[in-house]
Amino acid sequence: MQELVSVIIPVFNRAHCIEETLRCVQAQTYAHWECILVDDGSTDDSMDVVSAFAKADPRIRLLRRPDSLPKGANSCRNFGFENSKGTYINWLDSDDLMSPNKLEEQLKRLSEASEQNLVSTCKWNKFVNETTGILPRDQHINRDFHHGIALLQAFDARSPFFPCHSYLVSRRIIASSGLWDVSLRINQDGEFFTRVLIHAEKVVHPKEGMVYYRVPQKGSVSQLDSKEKAEAAIQSWESISAHLEKITPNVTYAYIENAKDYLYTKIQDPSIVKSHTSFFATQLKKSQQGVNLLRKMKRKLQQLFSVN
Missing domain, CATH: 3.90.550.10 (Spore Coat Polysaccharide Biosynthesis Protein SpsA; Chain A)
Incomplete structure (x- = not known):
């Protein structure tokens, strides 16, 4: 049959x-x-x-x-x-x-x-x-x-x-x-x-x-061209993270981290990221590490050029 x-x-x-x-x-x-x-x-x-x-x-x-x-x-x-x-x-x-x-x-x-x-x-x-x-x-x-x-x-x-x-x-x-x-x-x-x-x-x-x-045309709902769409995208990935955490707790999925990296770079409004600090914890940590590294390099250069 x-x-x-x-x-x-x-x-x-x-x-x-x-x-x-x-x-x-x-x-x-x-x-x-x-x-x-x-x-x-x-x-x-x-x-x-x-x-x-x-x-x-x-x-x-x-x-x-x-x-x-x-x-x-x-x-x-x-x-x-x-x-x-x-x-x-x-x-x-x-x-x-x-x-x-x-x-x-x-x-x-x-x-x-x-x-x-x-x-x-x-x-x-x-x-x-x-x-x-x-x-x-x-x-x-x-x-x-x-x-x-x-x-x-x-x-x-x-x-x-x-x-x-x-x-x-x-x-x-x-x-x-x-x-x-x-x-x-x-x-x-x-x-x-x-x-x-x-x-x-x-x-x-x-x-x-x-x-x-x-291929979606310009104006597709998947494009993050508004605060509402950015929030909606984060909501979907928060749900995905929650589903997987229940089944495989403490396991990191590149699937989810890729999405977080993408959203973090595409969202232009910093207030949105700030309101989801737990979700973007890894991305914020990397960003701060980058800032600290730049500051360290700047101090080194200042020390080099200030000698004599």
Whole structure:
């Protein structure tokens, strides 16, 4: 018996690209899937496009986020999951794409494993308009891991990662790890998949199949161009740190330190850093050490040039 895969897509004003995304789902060589799209209140023609696909293909379903739920992609993902039936879940953003063999290759590897709380990753790369000729990134994390924690530990100083649609996740894991955090505005996928990987007994990575991540346009929510976004980014990484501290106390993750270093250099408002001194403790210590070193060098130079 073939396992059902639920592909869940939040949609907001994507009339210009949602057709391409849906066609990449329909092109999958593994055909036993359902695709659930959840509209977040689109004001363009997105829903007309999706409705036409749903009418022609019964595997595609269009839902609308209830007004009782907060606006945002995370609410749409959670609502889609609650209305899904798949043994495995593939989250897909409305502007990203998958190779035709993505699901088939991942399910082959998953079917070979004896564990039940399983995750599969796959190769990926960025694209702007076309995916033709784009090869996957060569990353040291493109391999199997004996546990999800091992993958989190492999997110080292080279700052590798997998976008959300590269993962195929057992429904059993989500029941344990919990759904998407609707309070987060930035790095929602980083926080969510940290919890998923904490609960993953094994991570398998097929040799074939990949996904394509569309390069965000200027003004993306992920850019730290306001105090609110900076605070939201810190909130997400504080949550990630708390999750891992519960499971592996006193263990340092390069995954988290890389993020802290990045945020520390990108946040322009010093009051934000000052209000999160515990979070930025290592970065502040390094900064102070640098200041002390400069002062020491300055005194040495003054002593040298003041002789005679």
